[in-house]
Amino acid sequence: MTSRLFMLLTAAAISTAGIAQTPHLQPNAPRNIIVAEAQAPPVIRAGLLQSTLIELPVEEKIATVFGGDTVSWVFDAGRVPSRFISIKPKVADSTTDLHIISDHGNEYTVELREVSSDKDNPHFDSKVSISSSDAKVAENIAKAPVFIPAAEAEAKEARLRKEADDAKKAAEADHKAVAAAAETFKASYPSTLRFDYSWDQKKGAALGLQQIWRDDKFTYLRGQFQETPALYELKDGKGSLINYDFANGLYTIPKTVAHGYLAIGKQRVDFKQIKAGS
Numbered sequence: 115m116t117s118r119l120f121m122l123l124t125a126a127a128i129s130t131a132g133i134a135q136t137p138h139l140q141p142n143a144p145r146n147i148i149v150a151e152a153q154a155p156p157v158i159r160a161g162l163l164q165s166t167l168i169e170l171p172v173e174e175k176i177a178t179v180f181g182g183d184t185v186s187w188v189f190d191a192g193r194v195p196s197r198f199i200s201i202k203p204k205v206a207d208s209t210t211d212l213h214i215i216s217d218h219g220n221e222y223t224v225e226l227r228e229v230s231s232d233k234d235n236p237h238f239d240s241k242v243s244i245s246s247s248d249a250k251v252a253e254n255i256a257k258a259p260v261f262i263p264a265a266e267a268e269a270k271e272a273r274l275r276k277e278a279d280d281a282k283k284a285a286e287a288d289h290k291a292v293a294a295a296a297e298t299f300k301a302s303y304p305s306t307l308r309f310d311y312s313w314d315q316k317k318g319a320a321l322g323l324q325q326i327w328r329d330d331k332f333t334y335l336r337g338q339f340q341e342t343p344a345l346y347e348l349k350d351g352k353g354s355l356i357n358y359d360f361a362n363g364l365y366t367i368p369k370t371v372a373h374g375y376l377a378i379g380k381q382r383v384d385f386k387q388i389k390a391g392s
Contacts, residue, residue, distance in 0.1 A: 141240035161238035183210035
């Protein structure tokens, strides 16, 4: 037998002996544990190369997790906020405390113990549901959450940022649409103006009237008046006051006036729309 072969066989024997000495861990059935502020933390049995799932009450999510030994133990609450955390020991016979803070502000403290060397009980906890006997915990659960898990806060921030960006883009699009409509209106508006009124120019000048015109919706009269004349519409030979806005010498009437007049005392100037072909 060569020395190399002897070394290989020796190593294999040592490895086999090591495996034989290591008890084969079996998972316990899922169990419930109850924590209480006035009592010692309950023990959760964990095994090397095994994962134990810890579950909070259905109304809660995990906000943060911390433990005394983060070198010998792995704590994984996942990236998506949930009520589950996986724990796994990396060192045999290690122990540590584990503190879980929920989004409702409740604290659950347990003791983790690696049990692969426990020959009397070769079982580890595969799934543990945690609850509390403290009345304050139930009161907190009944209220709205006080903490937002980091991943959920990041997701909310990203959603709000996207909504803000979408709103900004929509506002910019609306602004462009309004600007385009304004440009179109400016370009087309002059073609809607009609200067198709006649009046006695001499009487109009004496009163201060300078121009009369209309578009598709309004009738306008402009002048420089010493005193603001009353404006009337003539229908069937009868004059009636009409609604209008007056500012800086401009009358704006919210309709087309075919026949009307301005009057101050005994001064009067009639105006009339010129019909096509007349």
